[in-house]
Amino acid sequence: MNSFITGTLFFVQFYGKSSDFAGRSRGIFMRHLSVLWLFIACILLLPVPGHAADDGYGYPIAGSYEASIIGTPARLMPEFPGYVRSKQLVLHIFPDRRIPPIFFYDDGLHCTVAYQKQKAPLVFLIGGTGASDRTPKLLTMMKAFYQAGFHVITLPSPSTSNFIVSASKSGVPGDLIDDSADLYRAMEAAWNQVKGDIEVTSFYLCGYSLGATQAAFVAKLDDDRRLFNFRKVLMINPTVSLYNSVTRIENMLKEIPGGPKKQGVFFNRMLSKFSQFYHYGNYVTVNENFLYSIYVEKLFSHDETAGLIGLSYRIGLGGMVFSSDVVTNSGYVVPKNRVLSPNDSIFDYFLVSTHLSFFDYFNEYLYPYFHKQRPWLTKQEYIASLGLRSIEGYLKSSDKFGVMTNENDFILTKTELDYLRQLFGERTKVYPRGGHLGNLEYSENLAYMVAFFK
Amino acid sequence: MTTVSRCRIILALMLSLSFAGCASTRVNTQPEVPPMHSISEVRDQSFADVADPWEGFNRRMYRFNFYFDKYFFLPVVNGYEFITPTFLQDRISSFYNNIGEVKNLTNSLFQLKGKESAKTLGRFLTNSTVGLGGLFDPATKFGLERHDEDFGKTLGYWGVGSGPYLVLPIFGPSSLRDGGGLAVDTGISYGIYTGIDPFGRLDDTYLYDYGIMTLDEIDARHQQSFRYYESGYPFEYYMVRFFYHEKRELESATPLPEK
Numbered sequence A: 001m002n003s004f005i006t007g008t009l010f011f012v013q014f015y016g017k018s019s020d021f022a023g024r025s026r027g028i029f030m031r032h033l034s035v036l037w038l039f040i041a042c043i044l045l046l047p048v049p050g051h052a053a054d055d056g057y058g059y060p061i062a063g064s065y066e067a068s069i070i071g072t073p074a075r076l077m078p079e080f081p082g083y084v085r086s087k088q089l090v091l092h093i094f095p096d097r098r099i100p101p102i103f104f105y106d107d108g109l110h111c112t113v114a115y116q117k118q119k120a121p122l123v124f125l126i127g128g129t130g131a132s133d134r135t136p137k138l139l140t141m142m143k144a145f146y147q148a149g150f151h152v153i154t155l156p157s158p159s160t161s162n163f164i165v166s167a168s169k170s171g172v173p174g175d176l177i178d179d180s181a182d183l184y185r186a187m188e189a190a191w192n193q194v195k196g197d198i199e200v201t202s203f204y205l206c207g208y209s210l211g212a213t214q215a216a217f218v219a220k221l222d223d224d225r226r227l228f229n230f231r232k233v234l235m236i237n238p239t240v241s242l243y244n245s246v247t248r249i250e251n252m253l254k255e256i257p258g259g260p261k262k263q264g265v266f267f268n269r270m271l272s273k274f275s276q277f278y279h280y281g282n283y284v285t286v287n288e289n290f291l292y293s294i295y296v297e298k299l300f301s302h303d304e305t306a307g308l309i310g311l312s313y314r315i316g317l318g319g320m321v322f323s324s325d326v327v328t329n330s331g332y333v334v335p336k337n338r339v340l341s342p343n344d345s346i347f348d349y350f351l352v353s354t355h356l357s358f359f360d361y362f363n364e365y366l367y368p369y370f371h372k373q374r375p376w377l378t379k380q381e382y383i384a385s386l387g388l389r390s391i392e393g394y395l396k397s398s399d400k401f402g403v404m405t406n407e408n409d410f411i412l413t414k415t416e417l418d419y420l421r422q423l424f425g426e427r428t429k430v431y432p433r434g435g436h437l438g439n440l441e442y443s444e445n446l447a448y449m450v451a452f453f454k
Numbered sequence B: 001m002t003t004v005s006r007c008r009i010i011l012a013l014m015l016s017l018s019f020a021g022c023a024s025t026r027v028n029t030q031p032e033v034p035p036m037h038s039i040s041e042v043r044d045q046s047f048a049d050v051a052d053p054w055e056g057f058n059r060r061m062y063r064f065n066f067y068f069d070k071y072f073f074l075p076v077v078n079g080y081e082f083i084t085p086t087f088l089q090d091r092i093s094s095f096y097n098n099i100g101e102v103k104n105l106t107n108s109l110f111q112l113k114g115k116e117s118a119k120t121l122g123r124f125l126t127n128s129t130v131g132l133g134g135l136f137d138p139a140t141k142f143g144l145e146r147h148d149e150d151f152g153k154t155l156g157y158w159g160v161g162s163g164p165y166l167v168l169p170i171f172g173p174s175s176l177r178d179g180g181g182l183a184v185d186t187g188i189s190y191g192i193y194t195g196i197d198p199f200g201r202l203d204d205t206y207l208y209d210y211g212i213m214t215l216d217e218i219d220a221r222h223q224q225s226f227r228y229y230e231s232g233y234p235f236e237y238y239m240v241r242f243f244y245h246e247k248r249e250l251e252s253a254t255p256l257p258e259k
Helices: A007-015 A031-043 A064-070 A136-147 A161-166 A176-194 A210-225 A242-254 A260-280 A288-297 A302-328 A347-354 A358-373 A379-385 A388-397 A414-427 A443-453 B003-019 B055-083 B086-110 B114-129 B151-157 B176-196 B205-223 B236-252
Strands: A086-091 A109-114 A120-126 A151-155 A200-208 A232-236 A401-406 A428-431 B165-168 B172-175
Touching: A064 A302, A086 A176, A109 A136, A109 A161, A109 A176, A120 A136, A120 A210, A136 A151, A136 A443, A151 A176, A161 A302, A176 A210, A200 A210, A200 A443, A210 A232, A210 A388, A210 A401, A232 A443, A242 A260, A242 A302, A242 A358, A260 A288, A260 A302, A260 B236, A302 A347, A302 A358, A358 A379, A379 A388, A388 A414, A401 A414, A401 A443, A414 A428, B055 B165, B055 B205, B055 B236, B086 B114, B086 B151, B086 B176, B086 B205, B151 B176, B151 B236, B165 B176, B165 B236, B172 B176, B172 B236
Parallel strands: A120 A151, A120 A200, A200 A232, A232 A401, A401 A428
Antiparallel strands: A086 A109, A109 A151, B165 B172
């Protein structure tokens, strides 16, 4: 699992978006952090500039990797209301659970709710791998739905440490059935917390990337439990098979010299390339102009770019592995029975965890855990259960599902894309470009999402 | 009470708060078992690493800042955002950003950057006049780009290394060099506040001075959307450390002569 994180997606959530900071970084207080995200965006920038094809679709970035990393330029996003009535919920899903001291800041599952004053439909939004409830992409979607008159609740991905610590029953993320049951429980708790304050006409569900695939499983669960009776479910850039998608991302690391085991060497080499570029160019600051020139000057080769995407995915995966190991006390990367204090250095665990591949995690941790729960399941069967094909009968039988994805989304093969088209028919919307999630915040895409639920 | 003693009390309070509860629940009755994967099997260069000999202290400060934000700073900022119309918030931000130009100017002069100093001076004069005392920022529209400078960068420019990573209480990620630079810049801006003394003719001068400085800090936090531990990533401390360090390394280095 944990596939689809690219550096930007991941790090932007630390530092917010450029538009928030344009020309405003001043002050004595922590101002440096404000533009730091640009740095990683720069590192990951791609070599080939794109040209908008003349096909009536205005999203400009042609390359799949580029689009995934750069996302949507601020000027191509819609205008949103300045003020959104919203608050953060802190849910105590397992009130008796003891939180490991290293996660002292985890006071419960964080969800964000935006609410209308009047009676309105409610949309639940599930982010992709590593997405917290306040990830910029989710917040953009939240604003779009809010503007269109919906209540919105955003949920963190089951792959985040917040979710693993506070809302995962097993503490072992990666299983679609279990993760979706955890999500459903969290949605129920969120709903219980707000239902006294807002009036809801009907429920909708939407997720992107891994969250899209989870949304399908959540909807299936709801068909039995009938708590929400989702009227429509939109899956944005879903993965058809988790295992296949992650394999493709893992392969991106294979092209670096020495392979993935030498990712540190690779990282440092890319970093010095980046620094030299900065110094020789006499740039004054790490800002949009600098970013643009990296893009134009093709600083990184195609393989290097792929390697950087793969590496940033590993950095995300490492966080998930470490969090799960601490919560379950499995002795995978942290010694079993060791209690880490908030002030202990955990840098070695960072290095160890990020050097593990998804296959390591799958073969040594995830599959053995579920094999114990479901001993009859072979590895092949288990892999097959981690995807949409395992519930295709259900997906076919219902017309509430829709899919929005891109022709050049690198987590899907041509066969998988055709499969989606065949499964969902005319409810499949495939844009000509956008890579993986690159066009999610583009105004036309946001308008399609809202229209799908209207 | 003098400012110094006031600061001391606040600092003592911070330290006691941040260390309280640190001697937390390290109760471990069962023997440790080595993990399946350990650092000994990693045969690779370390990466995203930064010199951090005071990590224990820094992690405590990082944690203190999280609590300080949560229980004090952010509630104050939220209250400010709630009672102040957005238009007014933006004017206030603009006003303080303009005052910050003085720090940018002094430091770009310290670095003998003629062209940049002229631009910054131009910005300051334009925004102070046409921009109605800094309430608006027409200079950017006229093509005068902002150049953020500070004394940490000045020191870096003249060859002073960053020194160990340092997380400052309230101010957040820094380094030994940048922390010192911050003190110098704060001194300069304090001098400016008292030097300009816009309320000098009034009796309660110091009240206004404090008010202006407090609002400055509130506005600065208002402009900064970073939240401690919000990423949902357990190695956030290291990511923040790395990005801070790299950005400063890039921006404070002596630029190479033009080719």
